[in-house]
Amino acid sequence: MTGAGSLLRLIRDGEAVTRADLVRRTGLARSTVAQRLDVLLAHQLVYEAGGSASTGGRPPTLLAFNQGAGLVLVADLGATHSRLVASDLAGVPLSEATYDMDIAEGPEVVLPWVHERFLALLKEVGRAPRDVRGIGVGVPGPVAFSRGEPVAPPIMPGWDGFSVPGWFSKHYDAPVLVDNDVNIMALGEHWTHWRDVEHLLYVKVGTGIGCGIVADRHIHRGAQGAAGDIGHIRIAGHDDVVCRCGNVGCLEAVAGGRALAHRLTQAGFEAKTSRDVVSLVRAGEPLAIQIVRDAGRHLGEVLASSVNFFNPGAIVIGGDISDAHQQLLAGVREVIFQRSLPLATGDLRIVPSRLGDRAGVIGAAIMVIEHILDPDAIDKAIEAGVAAA
Numbered sequence: 001m002t003g004a005g006s007l008l009r010l011i012r013d014g015e016a017v018t019r020a021d022l023v024r025r026t027g028l029a030r031s032t033v034a035q036r037l038d039v040l041l042a043h044q045l046v047y048e049a050g051g052s053a054s055t056g057g058r059p060p061t062l063l064a065f066n067q068g069a070g071l072v073l074v075a076d077l078g079a080t081h082s083r084l085v086a087s088d089l090a091g092v093p094l095s096e097a098t099y100d101m102d103i104a105e106g107p108e109v110v111l112p113w114v115h116e117r118f119l120a121l122l123k124e125v126g127r128a129p130r131d132v133r134g135i136g137v138g139v140p141g142p143v144a145f146s147r148g149e150p151v152a153p154p155i156m157p158g159w160d161g162f163s164v165p166g167w168f169s170k171h172y173d174a175p176v177l178v179d180n181d182v183n184i185m186a187l188g189e190h191w192t193h194w195r196d197v198e199h200l201l202y203v204k205v206g207t208g209i210g211c212g213i214v215a216d217r218h219i220h221r222g223a224q225g226a227a228g229d230i231g232h233i234r235i236a237g238h239d240d241v242v243c244r245c246g247n248v249g250c251l252e253a254v255a256g257g258r259a260l261a262h263r264l265t266q267a268g269f270e271a272k273t274s275r276d277v278v279s280l281v282r283a284g285e286p287l288a289i290q291i292v293r294d295a296g297r298h299l300g301e302v303l304a305s306s307v308n309f310f311n312p313g314a315i316v317i318g319g320d321i322s323d324a325h326q327q328l329l330a331g332v333r334e335v336i337f338q339r340s341l342p343l344a345t346g347d348l349r350i351v352p353s354r355l356g357d358r359a360g361v362i363g364a365a366i367m368v369i370e371h372i373l374d375p376d377a378i379d380k381a382i383e384a385g386v387a388a389a
């Protein structure tokens with residue numbers, strides 16, 4: 001059935017800008033289109049703009065999606081840094097803020113803190129909590145997506161099984177979606193720069209290493225939300241390295257930012273974090289350059305198998321270490337093109353992230369917007385009379 005929600009989708013995607021377009025695209029009777037459009041207009045999800053230039057007669061009224069019909073609030077919570085955004089319904093950030101915040105403080109400290117800053121963002125753009133259509137939260141750990149609960153996240157004490165949507169429901173009457181930070185980054189990067197690519201891997205190389213999988217233009221989370229956890233794939237020849245997960249030779253324990261910083265410290269350099277490693281690379285320190293390039297090769301080893309297995313059209317590399325992307329990508333490319341099958345690498349692009357630190361909030365906003373503006377969700381909301389202000 002082609003309900004009002006499907007008409008909204010056509011208008012949002014720019015595939016229909018007039019009533020005639022909608023009739024043509026849906027095959028519905030003109031009167032039916034008019035009826036459904038009236039509902040969308042009444043809920044202020046669509047507005048009519050002046051007619052276009054015409055060669056005579058009355059110009060057709062143009063239809064446009066009202067991206068200001070509400071807003072979404074999103075938080076990309078990292079281990080120690082967070083980025084919060086209030087965005088319109090087209091995913092355009094209206095106000096944005098970054099903070100230092102320790103996720104290990106636990107949900108009862110972190111979520112009230114997020115809520116307070118959400119209220120500040122709303123105030124900044126002159127909107128109220130009732131204008132909020134959805135909330136998105138990214139966290140640095142595995143998440144049971146359907147429940148919005150982190151699952152045994154190693155660096156998030158107190159969050160295991162905690163219902164993030166349950167906490168926000170005290171303050172907002174809107175859906176709350178929670179996902180792993182790498183997944184929302186993958187979504188943000190794909191939506192913004194790679195929509196013509198059906199299959200994409202987004203690899204975050206920060207303190208740890210993780211991978212978001214876009215398959216058929218959708219995030220692939222796997223049976224338990226653990227898909228893409230490449231940081232704990234074993235690489236050859238490093239059985240002397242013990243990983244925080246308890247296994248030996250994990251990719252992350254050899255090539256993650258923490259491991260690289262540790263090796264530089266041992267060599268007498270001042271390096272505590274991934275960013276310190278990048279600073280040393282930028283300063284032209286040969287040892288730093290060498291270990292980042294080696295890290296790229298180790299990452300390339302795991303990705304070469306992933307390329308054969310999944311055949312992505314693009315691999316986007318982000319995360320703090322990717323700021324030294326010339327060195328990192330050189331190593332990645334070298335091994336992937338040497339080790340993957342020619343058919344799989346024929347059109348493969350391996351590129352640095354273009355959104356950088358903002359990939360997560362943009363992806364989280366898109367995740368929420370696609371959820372609330374899904375045709376079925378719109379039809380249900382209209383039925384319940386809550387689609388828009």
Ligand SMILES: [Zn+2]
Pocket residue numbers: 231232243244245246247250252253
């Ligand atoms: Zn491990």
